[in-house]
Amino acid sequence: MSIDYKVTVNDTFHFDLDSERVAQVDAVSIEKNNFHILHENVAFKAEILSADFHQKKYTVKVNSNTYNVAISSPLDSLIKEMGFETGLSKQVNFIKAPMPGLILEINVVVGQTVKENDNLIILGAMKMENSFLSPREGVIKSISVQTGDAVDKGQLLIEFE
Template sequence: MYKVKVNEQFQFDIEIEKNNLKVNGEDIFIDSAELNNGIAHLLYKHQSYNTEVISIDKAAKTCQVKVNGTVYAVNVEDQYDQLLQQLGLDNLASNKITEIKAPMPGLVLNVMVAEDAEVKKGDSLLILEAMKMENILKSSTDGIVKKIAVVKGDKVEKNQILIQFK
């Protein structure tokens, strides 16, 4: 069973067995025709719906879907997410990263953030040159930069703290 939350407001329990679809325990019959990549036309209870998958984040199990011109944010929990939640282990994966350490010895070529700057997951933080290659270190989480422990031109050792988050 999947738990699907739409726009952080509406929650549905969805079961898929062979070609049967159940939403909140009720059998649902949808006639669908895929038109292009991610675009489909659906018929449900004599109503027509044009749908398009706008984006998918498989790691976060989220997507954005446009239905008849309206965009919906969809979050999906599968049986494993639900089991982790029941066991109280769902918070372990989201432990907050408090610092970025040098993955290898190298030379700081550029620091791309400032203290008190807000960063998002995937934002570039600094460039570290190691073994004649430039490595861009990116944020693995959303956060606010508390302290930058290096400046351009610093030589760093493996596991040396480069940036700390609040």
């Protein structure tokens, strides 16, 4: 069974390719991101200059010309039609308590720049310590609790700028 791909080049040219046609292209890797391609007895030198795998967007240099290429599968098209986007993540701007508990430790201050996975706060609940790690890089805008506070489920703990 063949899979169809929609390919857009430089936001101008649109192509429908199936996996069988793609398989007919003879490409040999010369070194990392460099390829020798033979298609219909014509040779091409190709280099991948940049790749965003989540967005499925690539910048490719073929011979001396540079192209921006976007590739989408039938699943990508269906997800887009449903109003969702693949590869995009929601920007998390706050952290709320997932359960009632007691604030045991706060490891950040307002105005502090944090990196993804930095330990922000520890919540004691059900005889366990739950560490909340930063979901993204950012600056702490506000801290709505203090060490020793009892919190309810859904209560705002930390807000990012």
